[in-house]
Amino acid sequence: MNHVLCGLAANIALPSELVGRLITVADADIAAELAGRADLSHAQAVALVSRVEESAVQLVYEGRLTAADIDPVAQPHAALALLDERAGSPEWARLFAVDPVLERREKLAACIGLPSAVVETLAADSDVRVVAELALWTTPEVAARLAGHPHAEVRRAVAANEATPPAVLAALITGEGLPPARRCLVCDREETPFVHDPHCPRLDCDLLPGSSCDGSHESTVHHMQQAALRNPATPTEAVVGFADHPSMLLRWALAARPDLPAGVSRRLAVDPTPGVRADLAGNPAIDDALIRALADDRGHDVQRSLAHNPNVPLDVLTRLAGATKIGATLLPRIATASPAEVEELAQSPNAAARMLLAQRRDLPSEIRDTLATDPDAKVVRSIAAHPGLSEAQLRAMVDRHGVRVIAKVAANPDATPALLEDLTRHEPSVQRMFREVARHRNATASALLACLADKQARPLAAGHPALPPPVIVELLTDANWKVVEAAAANPSLPLAVMSDLVP
Template identity: 60%
Template sequence: MQHLWAGLAGNPVLPGEFVDRLVRVADDDIATELAHRADLSRAQAVALAGRVEESAVTLAHQGRLTAADVDPARWPDAAIALLDEGAGDPAWARVLARDPDRGRREKLAACPGLPSDAVAVLAADPDVEVVSELALWTDLPEVAGGLAAHPHAEVRHAAAYNEATPPAALAALLTGEGLPAARQCPVCDREEIPFVHDPDCQDADCDLPGGAACDGSHQYTLHRTYEAALRNPATPAEAAARFAGHPSGLLRQALAGRPDLPPDACARLARDPLPGVRSDLAANPALGADLIRTSAGAPDPAVRQSAARNPRIPLDVLVGLAGRFRVGTTLLPRIAACTAAETEALATSADPAARMLVAHRRDLPPELRDRLAGDRDARVAKAVAPHPGLSEARLLDMIGRHHVRVLAKAATNPDATAAVLDEIARRAVPAARRALREVARHPAARERALLVCLADDRARPFAAEHPALPPEVVAELVADPDPYVARTAAANPALPPDAMAALLAAC
């Protein structure tokens, strides 16, 4: 019964008095659903937080609890959630910064806009996890910069991710220039050095990653710090570029995606022995046309696909690539940036690869959209099928010509009518079962198509929540042997009020 009550708790048309009854019996699952109700009153929110304390955090994030509703001594986690949303009392932070629960101090350290005295307490916290959290999330450059020089290597690692860390401090983390050596790391905190953690460690209480090592130089944490700084866009390009020849492939790969790479670093990474490095580089807009062409002709398919995603790839190269290889089924950045003239040229090209690429755009002029919808190539029709604005007649014609090859994509069209969805459901043979799931989710689906979807085990849960199902069918689904289907049906706004009342009779 609890799973059905949880479903009811998410039903958008559940009467207010029924919500009150669910608040009185709420467990964690029911409380999660109730906390997200758009019509939950302030009184119900306070009552729910009193019933299930964990829900107070969600309610605070949702704006259903305010500072006036929360006593930080009773609901400290909700108080932190309000501080995280910028809706709490700053005075709370000064108290919570000294909370005996380390986990709470960690959550507090991630909150924005904390008072400076609370920040100072957190920065001096005896637990490195708390200080690391502050280093990771603070938006104060002076705090992040100071923590980048912290004696503990793990705090420096966190600061290396933070885009608020000053560029000079990030550069120092990479070069070591002007930065005193770290004195501790997570490895030497726990083990006698030199130590290398066994990758096959069987100790269930051990949380050190496999391969974590320290010989006094804190090399494992230092490597992670390098990687974080290389991925940080605030790190100066000249400091990052020094790693183009680093022995670590992971660090070269972290560098390869930076859009501010200088040409000499691009050229060096383009010759990298690791396909992963060349793949990340191939999508980098820092590449010149020659290197993009080289990447597009690479034997490795991952490198070619990355080159296709490069926003600066020449159109002729991209069209040639799409004609010979699979380059994905989404709108590519270079196609999204096409001018009106380029768009028309692609849409009217004799090359189906060119037409397929541009058919993924959702802002095509109506004449080009309709032209592509009638394309003889199924790949082109499939790409344009979700485009808004296609008429019922064009969608039905497309389905009639290309059958299962376009069914699933046509079912995602926001303008698909009930007649189109009925036809898709009729044609959705086992090879096109995904189309039934899309039909079951479509707001325009009606009884005929939805009943077909209910007969498919994968589409059934989606159909069970569709408000166009007849009320008597929804009431029957509440007794479905699949508890997920039953719960979904209980959340369906088409569920009759008397069926809701029957489910709540035991409350």
């Protein structure tokens, strides 16, 4: 791989003339970068395909090619991509529906808006993988028909399709009104009863670990039930009975549904599997009483999930903040807190609650400024990247809390060039701070030169437009290929150097 040319191909300052020259020498890696250019012309896109044919699919999805540019026989992957974008010819769909290459029929089956005759051809395909792919994406009418398909794998796909009518999904779960499935992927290949060895030594075997069939296609039926439980279109009354199902995976799938009745939620709240209770804890459907009960659940991830529930009361959330690791993230309940609640949180004696509030980036200036002088470093670290803080406030944070807040101060969008320079000279230093400075829009040449000394910040600094051109040129021969590509993609790379680099 030529990392210099790959970087140049992504350089937004590369003139159109040099883009054209680069196309004439492009390989697959360079073509992938060129195909993503916002300024690539239609003529250049066509030329790129003639040079590197495999770039056609990416160019289709980038919106650079039309049906007039593609020969479906010579460029089937690009033609299928256009059909996937609903921009291909209906004739192509008819062509691919009977293509002897399975992967092409399968790709076609995932396309939306196919002619009805093509859909009928795919629904009758001899390979169940094609029919299952169609079932996963097709219209309600076709999905309803395929729900009675003799192959259980097709029914599993129908159960995952959110366009499948609710009554059909209910029938798939209960089996009522549908003829029994006659085959599955397991009994297609093995004599039943059969259980697939999770450590199967056969290199050509693609059955899932533990797949089994005793004539009832039980593992595929189980997957179908899971898909239906996760499908929001499946009626509530059809799923509530799974709260006591012996399968932990089915109870787990049920726990995340936003339409759970209170009685079902209560049963799942005492489930022996912590993962089931954790998914339930994050479910907006559970009521206040259940939230408060789960707040004392020390099962793995239960309290953390509860903290992310958008309906968790603030007093519960405050307790959770001190009891579990939530991380530097804006919680949904904090994001929607009212002005009065924001005021309450800002004055909380619990530093963890103030820290959660400080993750908001739309706080009133008086609240922001109060949190900026908080005695707790965790609160200050959370507020440090808030826009609107002055240089004096940011410097005061570093003076008080040092390395505990310096990286977040460097990430503040309003950090001044002088402050960023001073941060790179801070002792002791913090690695993450150099990365933040290296990507900061206000970073100066002096600050970026300091960042080059840090291994992780070096590629970021190499791509910063404020880096002096002679340094950028020097980095084109760096031992680290990431640095080389970043330097070549730097828009401040001199034009004469760009021209010399392109063959």
